[in-house]
Amino acid sequence: MSAEAAPGVEPAEAEPGAAAGPGQQQAVLLAEMVEDAAVWCALHGLVVGDRADPRSGTVPGVGLVHAPFSLLPSRFPTSFWKQACELAPIFNELVDRVSLDGEFLQAALSRQVLNYILTTYRFSNFRTKQVDEFTARLLEIHEKMMAINKKEAIRLGLHRSDYMLDSETNSLLQIELNTISSSFPGLGSLVSELHRTLLNQYGKVLGLDSKRIPRNWAATQFAEALGKAWAEYNNDSAVVLMVVQPEERNMYDQYWLANHLKESYGVTTVRKTLAQVEAEGQVLTDGTLVIDGRTVAVVYFRAGYAPTDYPSEAEWKARLLMEQSSAVKCPSISYHLVGTKKIQQELAKPNVLERFLDSKEDIAKLRKSFAGLWSLDNEEIVKSAIEKPDLFVLKPQREGGGNNIYGHDVRDTLIKLQKEQGESLAAYILMQRIFPNASLTPLVRGGDCFEDLTISELGIYGAYLRNKDKVILNNQCGYLMRTKVSSSNEGGVAAGFAVLDSVLLT
Numbered sequence: 175m176s177a178e179a180a181p182g183v184e185p186a187e188a189e190p191g192a193a194a195g196p197g198q199q200q201a202v203l204l205a206e207m208v209e210d211a212a213v214w215c216a217l218h219g220l221v222v223g224d225r226a227d228p229r230s231g232t233v234p235g236v237g238l239v240h241a242p243f244s245l246l247p248s249r250f251p252t253s254f255w256k257q258a259c260e261l262a263p264i265f266n267e268l269v270d271r272v273s274l275d276g277e278f279l280q281a282a283l284s285r286q287v288l289n290y291i292l293t294t295y296r297f298s299n300f301r302t303k304q305v306d307e308f309t310a311r312l313l314e315i316h317e318k319m320m321a322i323n324k325k326e327a328i329r330l331g332l333h334r335s336d337y338m339l340d341s342e343t344n345s346l347l348q349i350e351l352n353t354i355s356s357s358f359p360g361l362g363s364l365v366s367e368l369h370r371t372l373l374n375q376y377g378k379v380l381g382l383d384s385k386r387i388p389r390n391w392a393a394t395q396f397a398e399a400l401g402k403a404w405a406e407y408n409n410d411s412a413v414v415l416m417v418v419q420p421e422e423r424n425m426y427d428q429y430w431l432a433n434h435l436k437e438s439y440g441v442t443t444v445r446k447t448l449a450q451v452e453a454e455g456q457v458l459t460d461g462t463l464v465i466d467g468r469t470v471a472v473v474y475f476r477a478g479y480a481p482t483d484y485p486s487e488a489e490w491k492a493r494l495l496m497e498q499s500s501a502v503k504c505p506s507i508s509y510h511l512v513g514t515k516k517i518q519q520e521l522a523k524p525n526v527l528e529r530f531l532d533s534k535e536d537i538a539k540l541r542k543s544f545a546g547l548w549s550l551d552n553e554e555i556v557k558s559a560i561e562k563p564d565l566f567v568l569k570p571q572r573e574g575g576g577n578n579i580y581g582h583d584v585r586d587t588l589i590k591l592q593k594e595q596g597e598s599l600a601a602y603i604l605m606q607r608i609f610p611n612a613s614l615t616p617l618v619r620g621g622d623c624f625e626d627l628t629i630s631e632l633g634i635y636g637a638y639l640r641n642k643d644k645v646i647l648n649n650q651c652g653y654l655m656r657t658k659v660s661s662s663n664e665g666g667v668a669a670g671f672a673v674l675d676s677v678l679l680t
């Protein structure tokens with residue numbers, strides 16, 4: 175499929191009377207598909223706020239544009255698809271087990287806090303202080319909960335485990351496990367439907383079978399988990415509190431969950447920023463979280479995962495207030511910490527998974543998906559990363575995209591960190607760089623289609639709900655395929671490099 179004639183540019187006029195050449199036929203077909211797809215997005219809510227409109231992140235229904243998407247699904251081998259889906263319930267269980275080991279979390283992450291203290295007083299290097307301070311603040315809340323022996327009887331995890339197919343080793347390798355604000359369950363599900371619709375209409379001429387696109391129930395299954403957690407709280411007048419950022423152009427992905435909650439479970443969702451929770455929320459003596467006079471059964475975080483979410487002490491007070499309450503947190507502070515990259519790296523160490531899981535078979539399946547992960551204490555690895563920086567990714571303890579270090583910057587940063595006598599080394603992890611195969615993909619952004627070399631990242635959603643000893647839900651729930659131009663290290667849909675995609679099983 176060539177993209178010579180992007181929509182809006184009519185294909186060159188054929189000679190009068192001459193049959194349209196194959197190139198023109200393809201261009202006409204492409205323009206038709208792009209138009210049908212863009213209309214489908216508008217009619218089905220596959221939309222995001224348009225950064226061109228200043229109100230698109232605050233006023234619902236204003237300044238919409240179709241979410242960026244690939245015109246056709248990306249091919250993915252069925253064997254690796256099955257492997258990724260099979261891992262979801264095992265990772266769900268692992269998160270819950272690790273979250274209960276407060277000492278493990280404190281020990282693994284406190285190196286970081288210790289370094290923050292050492293670095294701050296010894297080198298007053300504010301950047302290091304900031305890098306460490308965020309994780310240190312989360313750890314402080316976790317420590318306070320341990321001190322009062324806070325137990326979360328009802329535990330809800332809505333995770334997404336991201337993978338890439340490594341062409342060097344022909345294996346499916348985990349990029350990261352997101353345990354907070356796993357975005358795009360709403361829009362990701364819709365892209366699968368968009369592609370099925372397109373292939374139902376154009377599949378014959380393209381030779382592609384729509385039935386090869388797995389059904390994607392991420393939105394309905396995440397809503398089901400939220401609805402069941404609300405039911406476990408057992409207060410019919412209670413609401414779900416969705417903690418959101420003051421400006422949110424991905425609000426429709428979030429509203430899809432609120433919409434399913436209302437339509438399928440009759441549950442009301444209230445959207446508040448951390449600052450609003452601090453100003454309007456309160457915890458009663460019996461632990462009930464109340465906001466706007468409504469009891470909160472479940473707090474669902476779609477903010478609070480990055481330092482920029484905490485511009486003042488008010489936001490930290492809000493986080494602590496909610497953690498202290500009896501509301502179900504998704505995620506709890508413990509679940510949040512389990513999803514940090516430092517813990518990802520710790521869990522990859524020999525014999526660590528054995529502390530948390532019983533089944534040797536499950537442990538082997540998880541381990542098979544681990545890329546190389548090291549702390550910067552490993553001098554041998556640091557040395558090889560300095561020699562061959564392109565084979566590594568250097569990661570700070572950050573979520574939300576745009577924070578990783580690649581290529582020569584890996585070398586420069588490691589040398590700089592070494593010069594600082596290794597104090598802030600604990601704030602980073604080193605990871606084996608994964609090299610997926612690139613393919614030519616038609617991408618549609620702002621109504622225009624352009625073809626580019628891309629690589630893809632498959633996210634598998636998992637939902638876990640437990641009340642004391644009873645596991646109520648432990649499912650793989652749908653998926654997110656993100657496809658980005660292969661020249662972009664980071665990707666990220668919100669960041670504007672990746673588009674939403676789906677999977678065509680081969």
Ligand SMILES: Nc1ncnc2c1ncn2[C@@H]1O[C@H](COP(=O)(O)OP(=O)(O)O)[C@@H](O)[C@H]1O
Pocket residue numbers: 336349350545567569572573574575576577578605606607608609631663664665666
């Ligand atoms: N080991 C890796 N090899 C290749 N690309 C990677 C690797 N780790 C991360 N990336 C790229 O960087 C992006 C962000 O990294 P990630 O660990 O997911 O951080 P974040 O929590 O910010 O999303 C990923 O979506 C992927 O495109």
Ligand SMILES: N[C@H](CCC(=O)N[C@@H](CS)C(=O)NCCC(=O)O)C(=O)O
Pocket residue numbers: 352354355356357358422424427428476477479573574575656665666667668669672
């Ligand atoms: N705007 C917030 C975004 C929340 C967010 O960034 N979540 C991280 C995991 S922490 C994530 O899932 N990143 C993949 C999406 C991408 O590629 O852009 C929201 O939608 O609630």
Ligand SMILES: [Mg+2]
Pocket residue numbers: 336350574575
């Ligand atoms: Mg990520």
